[in-house]
Amino acid sequence: MPADRFADFLSRRSPVFKERALPSSKKEAIDLMLEQPNLIKRPILVKGARVLFGFDKDEYRKVLE
DSSP, X not given: OOXXXXXXXXXXXXXXXXXXXXXXXXXXXXXXXXXXXXXXXXXXXXXXXXXXXXXXXXXXXXXXX
């Protein structure tokens, strides 16, 4: 996973996210999500080894077909 991909799991619409700077590391992002669970982008779809965070109609269709 590229270093900045951890931000893909954060809900950027959350008021908490808007009040804070972007985490600078994967560990910082995980700690922040543990502290503020509403920062985790939802919904989360898990199918086999594939995990999608957030809703993207086309991506869901690809995974579920």
